[in-house]
Amino acid sequence: MDFKFGEEHRNFRQEILDFLEKELPGDVKAPVSSPDFIGKVINKGWLGLSIPENYGGLGLDAICRVILNEEMSYHQAPISLGLYGRSFSVFGRICLEHGSEEQKQTWLPRLTEGEAFGQCYTEPESGTDMTRIQTRAVRDGDHYIINGQKMFITTTHTLKRTLLMARTNPDASADKGLSMFVMDNTSPGISITQMMGLGGYRTNQVFLDNVKVPCENLIGVENRGYQYYLANKPFYLHKEQGAEVGSVQRAFDDLVQHLKNTRRDGIPPVKRPVIRQKLAEMAANIKAMRLLTYKMAWMETRGLDISHIASVARVFNVESWLKFNSTAMQLLGMNGQLRRGENNTPLGGTMGWHYEFDAIQDFTRGSPSYTKSMIATHGLGLPEV
Ligand SMILES: Cc1cc2nc3c(=O)[nH]c(=O)nc-3n(C[C@H](O)[C@H](O)[C@H](O)COP(=O)(O)OP(=O)(O)OC[C@H]3O[C@@H](n4cnc5c(N)ncnc54)[C@H](O)[C@@H]3O)c2cc1C
Structure with missing residues (x-):
């Protein structure tokens, strides 16, 4: 048992502290975000810290990720660590684990370039228990057609893409007929109404009316979405990192x-x-x-x-x-x-x-x-x- 940080981790922490000393804007701090500051974090490659180098990331380990988040939040850096943290913990990890090679090549570099991906799971009748999801995805040629309603979805109004869970097989048992898709939030058929909550936090109701999602946006294998979610859950619980x-x-x-x-x-x-x-x-x-x-x-x-x-x-x-x-x-x-x-x-x-x-x-x-x-x-x- 060795209860201390190794040299690479101490050096990494120092690199972050030096960066923060130089780049923290004096006039803006969390929870407000500064696009200028976020741009500098992207230039350091830190939004792709855990993504392997062959997909444009730095390929650093989990301890580096915690050090980065700890120091950024301690210094009240004006960047939404929750947003980027969830984006990697949910979308990034699921894509790495279950996405096709083409999906990894397409989307993982976007995380490193500062694009965040939301999650679109919750519905009026399905919160913690995701096996109750009703939103349907029906294959039609080279697309899936999506119909349903989602609730409490945080980022549909600000982000370009969302990881969507929908039911592809209504005849299978509740946990066996769900699939995951990457949905473009600007697709025709998506309408959004805002809901304001505690702390001024905005979430949305999202209505999906014949929304077309290309088949190549299906993550992994059809009807395995819930299993991917379960396998990733420990990392989701650890999303603040x-x-x-x-x-x-x-x-x-x-x-x-x-x-x-x-x-x-x-x-x-x-x-x-x-x-x-x-x-x-x-x-x-x-x-x-x-x-x-x-x-x-x-x-x-x-x-x-x-x-x-x-x-x-x-x-x-x-x-x-x-x-x-x-x-x-x-x-x-x-x-x-x-x-x-x-x-x-x-x-x-x-x-x-x-x-x-x-x-x-x-x-x-x-x-x-x-x-x-x-x-x-x-x-x-x-x-x-
Ligand atoms: C601010 C905010 C942002 C959100 N953003 C998103 C988003 O971007 N995307 C998305 O898909 N969802 C989002 N959600 C939805 C959130 O994930 C759900 O609220 C959550 O899954 C709980 O679902 P529910 O509200 O239906 O509560 P329920 O599932 O009905 O649960 C009610 C309460 O019981 C507890 N509970 C449930 N099951 C058990 C059990 N087996 N044992 C003990 N306790 C249990 C729950 O923890 C909760 O406290 C957001 C919610 C909020 C409030």
Whole structure:
């Protein structure tokens, strides 16, 4: 057992820190994105960090990916790590694993050039349980014709392409008749209506009315889409890939500074034992989040099965992250809930924004409650309910 970063990983972290020192714009920070900054990240090749070199990527390992995400989010770099992270964890990995050689040559270089791919799975009657998907894809010559309705789809209005799951065989058992396609979001027959959620986060209803998708956009084998989704699930659970660790660590460091430098009832809050206890508990949890995240990355670099640890880490990290947010809001007091730009808003309103925005982790795909069910059944081998 060797519990330290190797030289290549230390050097890579330093390269990122040097880049951030030089290129971080002073006036824009996450969650706002800066196209100029993103362009510089693309030039470094970092959006294709995990993509093999023969498909235009850097072919670096999973530990490098966590280091990059951790440092970018710690430094509040103005780039959507969630968007690009999901794009690789879902589309990139599934394409690498199951796509044809031509699909890999066509689409993987686009990820490295900064194109992100969305996911179009959820429907009014199908959320966590994807075997209930109703959207139909019917083969017609050299196209599939798609009809159905999708819900809570994040990026159809901004991205060019989406990974779509649709039913190709209605006669097979529910989990055996689904297929995955790359759908062009600008195709005729797609209409979108927006839905605004917590933290000002936009999702969409997507209506698919005789949308034509070329047969060459079918990923892998027809009717195997759900199996591809399941095989990729551990990586989907791990989709933040270190970004949440960097982000929580940064929020914690800023919170500690704030509680040292302000006075409440005549003394700095950090002088109160109850507040010190809470800060110590936060520090312990963040340390454990980080260790679990790097352990997963280390296992991936060695080709080990990460399915159980990905679930365990998902539960621990999301619960610690949400608990951190709510405790931080308690410690900030009433000013914590003020919007950015108001008088007296602490920490530029960042904590209040996280409290609202991150809450979706508790009930969206990969929620702790669902993931605990997976641990019980698959990790612990308990009998089905
Ligand atoms: C902001 C936002 C963005 C989204 N973006 C996208 C997107 O881009 N593409 C896309 O396809 N979908 C997207 N979704 C949809 C999201 O993935 C679904 O909300 C999620 O799959 C849960 O489905 P559901 O809402 O139907 O809840 P349900 O499946 O009805 O689940 C309800 C609750 O029960 C829990 N639960 C479900 N099954 C179990 C179980 N077996 N054991 C224990 N607990 C369980 C769930 O975790 C959840 O908390 C988005 C959702 C949100 C809120």
